[in-house]
Amino acid sequence: MKKFLIPTLIFLIFLVPGTIQGGNNLEEFFCIDFLGYPLAGSSGRQESREKLPLHHEVNIFSEDPSRAWIAGKPGNGIGEKIWFEIEPGIRELLIINGHTMESSSFEANNRIKTAELQIWAAIYKPGMASEIGRLFHGYPASQAFKIELEDTSRKQIIEIEENWDDVKNAMDELLDRVKEVSGYAYLMTLEIREIYHGTESGNTGITEISWNLLPEYAGPGGLGIMDLRGKWQNKNGSPWESLELEWYPYYQGWTAYTDGNPYDAGIWEIGNGKISLYSDSKRDQFFFYGWPLGPDRIILIDESGKASTWKKDR
Numbered sequence: 001m002k003k004f005l006i007p008t009l010i011f012l013i014f015l016v017p018g019t020i021q022g023g024n025n026l027e028e029f030f031c032i033d034f035l036g037y038p039l040a041g042s043s044g045r046q047e048s049r050e051k052l053p054l055h056h057e058v059n060i061f062s063e064d065p066s067r068a069w070i071a072g073k074p075g076n077g078i079g080e081k082i083w084f085e086i087e088p089g090i091r092e093l094l095i096i097n098g099h100t101m102e103s104s105s106f107e108a109n110n111r112i113k114t115a116e117l118q119i120w121a122a123i124y125k126p127g128m129a130s131e132i133g134r135l136f137h138g139y140p141a142s143q144a145f146k147i148e149l150e151d152t153s154r155k156q157i158i159e160i161e162e163n164w165d166d167v168k169n170a171m172d173e174l175l176d177r178v179k180e181v182s183g184y185a186y187l188m189t190l191e192i193r194e195i196y197h198g199t200e201s202g203n204t205g206i207t208e209i210s211w212n213l214l215p216e217y218a219g220p221g222g223l224g225i226m227d228l229r230g231k232w233q234n235k236n237g238s239p240w241e242s243l244e245l246e247w248y249p250y251y252q253g254w255t256a257y258t259d260g261n262p263y264d265a266g267i268w269e270i271g272n273g274k275i276s277l278y279s280d281s282k283r284d285q286f287f288f289y290g291w292p293l294g295p296d297r298i299i300l301i302d303e304s305g306k307a308s309t310w311k312k313d314r
Helices: 057-061 103-108 164-177
Strands: 009-014 027-032 040-042 081-086 090-097 111-124 133-140 145-148 156-161 183-196 205-213 230-236 242-245 253-258 261-271 274-279 285-294 297-302 307-312
Touching: 027 081, 027 111, 027 183, 040 057, 057 081, 057 205, 081 205, 111 164, 133 183, 164 183
Parallel strands: 009 156
Antiparallel strands: 027 040, 027 133, 040 081, 081 183, 090 156, 090 205, 111 133, 111 145, 111 183, 230 242, 230 307, 242 253, 253 261, 261 274, 274 285, 285 297, 297 307
16 A cells, blocks of 8 residues: 655564464454455444544545544553454555644653554355444454654554564464354554553544555555555556456456447566556456556556556546
């Protein structure tokens, strides 16, 4: 999940390589499914008709400093969790601590001092999806590890060293053990352990979480699967009027449209700064490099050097 701010603080975290950790250590995760955003959920959020949009879990992906996830159970937030969908290949997490709507809100509310992170291989079975989300059963794909955050509203980098092949093997192991699977996701949990106390409020939250990928897992301009999946409208430079990139369990499909109708389709993958499209029907292959032009806009360069500009539907 590529972001465009320049981080300032760096911490190094070593993860224990994973297969399924802890055997049958099952946890349930209900994830809210908002189109265009990674799956997310939490042990609780502050809820009111007026403030729900300001405190929702998905706000950590909104890139809006006026919104944050605010832990909602009685107390100071210690022991509460937020979980969110990730993709393999993360080399660093980027976190904006606290509620940064303005300097007074950052100081008034609690901030996280230490937290425990863990990666999970998670599946949902038939009948476990609703209109607003999905209930996942998760198994640890890494051991839990501790991070410490500075008491600042600046973006902080947590560098992560993980053998992501082992994490993917943990998912493969889980899928082999379960017969009926409707979908899967890699999830990361963040559990609050210690806090910096605010001057007025007992609320604790996070404004933003994002990540950067290892080169071999990254697409054009460092973009990841979650940045690229969705429908893109061509603004100029391509014979296709739109391109839809889907990322479903067991199938990563793309469809190109002209005149409102499917023109070509196949499977896609990313890595080493490139997106590769493999055609099912026409036996063609398309390879693009490029870079983001900002949120929801990208320029793609094909192998002949021809450029096209795209805007993502939200």
